[in-house]
Amino acid sequence: MVVRCTDGGGAGDGGGGGGDVVSLRRKVARVDGSQGGRKCKVLFISSIYGISGGLLVDDSFRTDSYKSVWNEIVKISNHINTIGLSFRNSFVKDLGDGGSTSFWNDSWIGGETLKGKFKRLSRLENDINVSVKDRVIWDGAKGVGNWSWTREPFGWARDELHSLTEMISGAVFNPEKEDSWRWAPGGNGMFTTKFLSDMITSRLLPISDLNGETSRNKLVPKKVEVFVWRARKLRLPVLLELDKRGIELHSVRCPLCDDDIETVNHSLILCKNAFEVWAKIFDWWGRGGVPFINVGDLFLDTGQATSHVGKIIWQAVVWTCSYLIWKIRNQKIFTNKSWNGTVALNEIQVKSFEWFAKRCKDKSIDWHN
Incomplete structure (x- = not known):
């Protein structure tokens, strides 16, 4: 199976500890086009299971226990992690214009999701699924927050806001390019089972x-x-x-x-x-x-x-x-x-x-x- 994506709908899990069925479901929704109809090229077993990989039935998500392509990928990734290959963290988000990257839920800056790093602040967010493009304004020199809170942050939340503001100011955007997923171990950024198989073999047969x-x-x-x-x-x-x-x-x-x-x-x-x-x-x-x-x-x-x-x-x-x-x-x-x-x-x-x-x-x- 080879997955190639030009936006946030890749096979990766965000690279920052997402790695579960929930995060994959969110990406499947993007691939399906239900979030703005973004263009995405996905090559996998769609002729058998459809674009959702078996997670969707009548536009509703199946239970986590259901056997499907993405559920099986999650299970396999857990086994791969046990032999010292950090499969979950091998998928990296390359930020372009930020239009298909979730500000809070994707790992696009700092090595983990902002929702996990700034828990108090994320609870005050009006739209937890908002994109980076809609939440950060790029003025050509640095990123500036375009916030929308349910109430004004104070106390610990305000401290988190200061840290977050400083963090996103150093973010690098490329307004002329769409967001994309990249598989770090692959030289061209593409995920292939053959390359992964060779990595596993080299680890098991050292x-x-x-x-x-x-x-x-x-x-x-x-x-x-x-x-x-x-x-x-x-x-x-x-x-x-x-x-x-x-x-x-x-x-x-x-x-x-x-x-x-x-x-x-x-x-x-x-x-x-x-x-x-x-x-x-x-x-x-x-x-x-x-x-x-x-x-x-x-x-x-x-x-x-x-x-x-x-x-x-x-x-x-x-x-x-x-x-x-x-x-x-x-x-x-x-x-x-x-x-x-x-x-x-x-x-x-x-x-x-x-x-x-x-x-x-x-x-x-x-x-x-």
């Missing part, structure tokens, strides 16, 4: 402290990259880890070989069934014996390759092998599927080639290469 290698490989799917990251952090739900978390189990011994306690290293390498597959993989690549006993060293192994491409290909094979060993292990537990080392090797070879062929820039590659 550069490792081991030899500067990364936890990413373009020749395998994202699910494999995430699996490798979890395995290196020892965060796979092996029986020992489940037992540590107080989950009652019949046994913590390996469900495949029953020879030892199931740890991440045992499940992926040291189990005799897994080790049999690794021996076949190393023999397939002419590597001899398997020299690893822990996943950290295994995942960073370069396969004795001298070229960068060779290292990436070997790493993709190793990651694919680990992922499929884990998958087969789960099939054994949940569907009682029998283990077959030869079948497992064939599946690893086929999947490695399939993923590599689809992602490799050289489209002439074939099985015999």
